[in-house]
Amino acid sequence: MQTLNIIGAGRLGKTLGRLWQQKGLFQLKSIFNRSYDSALAAVEFIGAGQAAESLESMAEADCWLISCSDGEIAVIAQRLSDKLTERNDVIAFHCSGALSSQVLEVLRPASIASAHPVHSFAEPLHSLDTLPGSSVALEGDSLAVSALENAFTALGCEILTIEAQHKSLYHAGSVIACNYLTALIDLSLRSFAAAGIERNSALKLLEPIVLQTAQNNMSLGPEKSLTGPIARGDLETVATQVENLASVDPQLALHYRQLGLACVELARRGQLSDESAASLIELLSEPMR
Numbered sequence: 001m002q003t004l005n006i007i008g009a010g011r012l013g014k015t016l017g018r019l020w021q022q023k024g025l026f027q028l029k030s031i032f033n034r035s036y037d038s039a040l041a042a043v044e045f046i047g048a049g050q051a052a053e054s055l056e057s058m059a060e061a062d063c064w065l066i067s068c069s070d071g072e073i074a075v076i077a078q079r080l081s082d083k084l085t086e087r088n089d090v091i092a093f094h095c096s097g098a099l100s101s102q103v104l105e106v107l108r109p110a111s112i113a114s115a116h117p118v119h120s121f122a123e124p125l126h127s128l129d130t131l132p133g134s135s136v137a138l139e140g141d142s143l144a145v146s147a148l149e150n151a152f153t154a155l156g157c158e159i160l161t162i163e164a165q166h167k168s169l170y171h172a173g174s175v176i177a178c179n180y181l182t183a184l185i186d187l188s189l190r191s192f193a194a195a196g197i198e199r200n201s202a203l204k205l206l207e208p209i210v211l212q213t214a215q216n217n218m219s220l221g222p223e224k225s226l227t228g229p230i231a232r233g234d235l236e237t238v239a240t241q242v243e244n245l246a247s248v249d250p251q252l253a254l255h256y257r258q259l260g261l262a263c264v265e266l267a268r269r270g271q272l273s274d275e276s277a278a279s280l281i282e283l284l285s286e287p288m289r
């Protein structure tokens with residue numbers, strides 16, 4: 001069985017470490033975190049491995065997972081480079097969505113890769129059950145990519161291979177859908193609050209329609225899922241909403257108009273006439289007073 005070291009066993013590292021250990025895919029060796037107590041807690045969660053007091057004291061391993069925060073990956077790679085120069089069959093990888101494997105370049109002749117699970121590791125105990133079925137975007141050297149393809153497939157993940165130069169755009173895609181959706185819910189709650197609807201009632205009201213909209217998008221695609229005043233070309237309704245939002249919260253009105261323009265662009269690919277689209281664009285682009 002291949003051996004695995006983890007540098008930065010936080011939410012993601014602990015989850016993967018425990019799943020791979022349980023599946024008998026890797027034998028856990030050393031775990032190094034910023035604090036020794038945190039490394040001890042990770043060992044306890046994973047149920048295997050040994051907490052290391054320093055990076056230098058970590059055991060040898062076939063595979064190194066660098067799952068500290070993104071900003072620390074290059075620093076750790078630099079510190080690790082002296083340790084990994086002797087073998088050319090060692091694999092080193094990180095799990096950042098934004099960075100490519102190039103950030104591990106100093107670790108050559110090790111085989112380097114990045115493997116980004118499209119999953120929110122908010123709560124490791126929960127992720128143990130919910131990670132299967134998630135996609136993992138993989139890129140890097142062939143030895144590392146092939147080993148990681150096996151390792152993540154064994155966890156029930158879907159593999160998506162991408163090019164290193166596309167990593168940032170790929171990550172922006174998931175930022176827009178996931179992080180911006182959260183920002184949209186917040187904007188929606190602000191609008192409900194202005195209408196005197198308190199947060200819990202608003203969330204209850206939103207839950208079925210937001211989940212249904214997400215499901216429609218997944219099964220029908222955005223073009224066929226867009227409903228509402230912009231899709232219908234209802235200029236009057238849009239104008240009244242812009243005006244009312246501007247009177248209670250100008251910033252909210254600005255976001256409404258910016259996102260409205262994206263909706264017009266989408267609606268044009270559906271039923272919206274060129275004439276209605278032009279009027280909506282004019283209305284939504286007007287400078288704010």
Ligand SMILES: NC(=O)c1ccc[n+]([C@@H]2O[C@H](COP(=O)([O-])OP(=O)(O)OC[C@H]3O[C@@H](n4cnc5c(N)ncnc54)[C@H](OP(=O)(O)O)[C@@H]3O)[C@@H](O)[C@H]2O)c1
Nearest residue numbers: 008009010011012033034035038067068070095096120121
């Ligand atoms: N969380 C997600 O949903 C998610 C999803 C996909 C990809 N990722 C990627 O996974 C990686 C880890 O994210 P995470 O959410 O698991 O982070 P996290 O929970 O904050 O854990 C980071 C871990 O790294 C350790 N660490 C930080 N700096 C270190 C250093 N200089 N030396 C040694 N250990 C260090 C921390 O140690 P202490 O505990 O001692 O502070 C902590 O255990 C990131 O690259 C992230 O982009 C995360």
